[in-house]
Amino acid sequence: MIYYITGGERSGKSSHAQKLAEGLSDNPYYLATSRIWDKDFEKRVKRHKNDRDERWTTIEEEKEISKVIPKNSVVVIDCVTLWLTNLYFDSENNVEKSLELATIEIENLAKLNSQIIIISNEIGMGVHAQTHVARKFTELQGWVNQRIANKADKAIFMVSGLPLTLK
Template identity: 70%
Template sequence: MIYYITGGERSGKSRYAQNLALELSNSPYYLATSRVWDGDFAERVKRHVSDRDERWTTIEEEKYIGSIDIDGKTVVIDCVTLWLTNWYLDTENNVEESLKKGKEELNKLFNKEANIIVISNEIGMGVHAQTKMARKFTELQGWMNQFIAQKADQAIFMVSGLPVKLK
């Protein structure tokens, strides 16, 4: 099963996804995709880690998520936005290449026999990005979200900590 959880920043996506994972498995996996960019981000990662107890196994992979062995497991992928940022920056802001490489990795991942819970952000619903680089990333994120939503068996939009079922 592929579960897609999306919403704005601090909308409750991670908490919802983690609770869902624990309903599906007594020993879920957490696939962290972020790079630690600065001290503030390190604190955010630390907070996320403290949200999980000993039942969780954490895997860190910045880009090649399709190569992770998750067969037979329940996995929370947190999050598409940070993962896409890695592709976007490493391709020198090439939207087409980032989208292509990202879709390739997701297709590999989605072909595995697992419960996959994908967390992403709806960044295009907020303030209009001020720079060309940010506007292009917003487009990339929107296209990737559409791709994931089409592949997902269930899609949930989080608003103020409340889940709204989309699919």
């Protein structure tokens, strides 16, 4: 089962995903996809860790996320945007290669016998990106979000802390 939770920055995606996971399992997993790029982001990661109690097990994986998910588990993947950033950066901003790698992982996630809660961002709804590289990343994010939403059994759009059911 795949749950897809998307929305803007600070829309309540992570909190909603955490509550959902805790309702599905006494011992959920949190799959962190981020790299620590700077001090501000390091603080954000620490805040997210502090939001989870001892029931949670953290797994860290930057790119091959389908390979680290335990069988028959409940896993929150946080988040697609940071995961895609890793793929995009490591492929030297190659949209096609990043989309290919992401699509393979999404297909692999759909085959797993686990309950997977995928968090993503709707970055294309914000300010128009100022650079070519950023505009291409926004396109990549949109295409990957569509692929995930298509595979998802349930999809939720978060707005101002409120969940709107899409599927």
